[in-house]
Amino acid sequence: MSGHDSAPQPMQASKSPGLAGAAKIPGDKSISHRAFLFGGLAAGRTRVSGLLEGEDVLATGRAMRAMGAKIVKEGAHWLVDGVGNGCLLEPEAPIDFGNAGTGVRLTMGLVGPYDFGATFTGDASLSRRPMGRVLDPLRLMGVQVAARTGDRLPLSIRGPRVAAPISYRVPMASAQVKSAVLLAGLNAPGVTTVIEPVMTRDHTEKMLEGFGATVSVETDAAGVRTIRLEGQGRLSGVADFVVPGDPSSAAFPIVAACIVPGSDVTILNVLMNPTRTGLIATLTEMGASIEILDPRSSGGEDVADLRVRHSALKGVTVPAERAPSMIDEYPVLAVAAAFAEGRTVMQGLEELRVKESDRLAAVAAGLAANGVEHVEGPESLTVTGRPDGKGIGGGTVATHLDHRIAMSFLVLGLAAEKPVTIDDAAMIATSFPEFTGLMTALGAKLESLAE
């Protein structure tokens, strides 16, 4: 059951002694969704290890089961027996994606071109988020859409007899939109082309190739990427698919170690794909001590262990071009900035307004509730820090069904002068169910205030 159905679970974080020890980060959310989607589509078996068992990913697994894939857990592995490209079955009931934007948008792309109907629902957060960004290209392929309110969930789609392949320039920096169009192209005859003016996480392109699709990527001198996918090809299961640790989850213990005096922690098995490492680059520019240990390859991706020690941080200007490589990390970067000397300026944040919450507004409100000086612009955030943490804390943060707001402000409380309370920790289970246990084992003072 997803967290939004249960009573709110308030939680409090308090000033903690130096964090210490090693922590293994659970699997990457983006790659885990795709392991279920592509494994469920490909012919034959995919054995997945390291899968993130968060609610978002499990919702994608249920969706693929509803369309014919067999998915079971065996020991530490997930076994996915796929239907074969082009052979998904019509789901008998509406598919509930809970809080999962990636899950619903990629699945709509995947099933859009099928000559059957599918209905998608989600929680209050997901039902507020824009789906037109995925539905517009699907419409160009011949998909019909029935939505009650302006391309929001709940909505139903129905594919044409034969979908038309398209060439589509993605209008905003979004890996979800890029991926939805490519996945739709899997079931359209001919070549589907996606033009990506700004590079976003490349897991779909890389993984589709690993599952046997014919995909090519060309990058021009200006960095514009053209991705071509041949439709209706055969996809085959991957015998041993390994999911690396999620850098967007690692972000919380990393920032906590930077801001809690005396900390020295090692975060194990973190995905270091360059489309995901913007936070590490930014913290390093701010003066954080982050050592990259044992860089290696795992499942076709770069991974490393990261040793992070408490550091005197200074404010920086984060360029807008870096936003796609750290899009989910801005809330916790704002927390790091609250303890940095001087001002940290974050720009190019328009996409934050359409995440699980309006993250710019939610972060600004959380900072305001906890005495952190900041200015919220239409697409920017400036935070003025206090390295000694004096005057920070004491507030209650509204999390708006947003896991990253919840975890970020708990991290703030670990270094603040006064405790920080969040109104609801339930949504943390969507992406990082191990968060509380992992942080507590490192020495973080977290206390549930639930009845």
Ligand SMILES: O=C(O)C1=C[C@@H](OP(=O)(O)O)[C@@H](O)[C@H](O)C1
């Ligand atoms: O493709 C993905 O797996 C994701 C893409 C990003 O969303 P957008 O494509 O909306 O930027 C990111 O915020 C999300 O958590 C995961």
Ligand SMILES: C=C(OP(=O)(O)O)C(=O)O
């Ligand atoms: C934006 C996020 O996820 P999604 O879009 O998949 O809900 C996130 O995990 O921060």
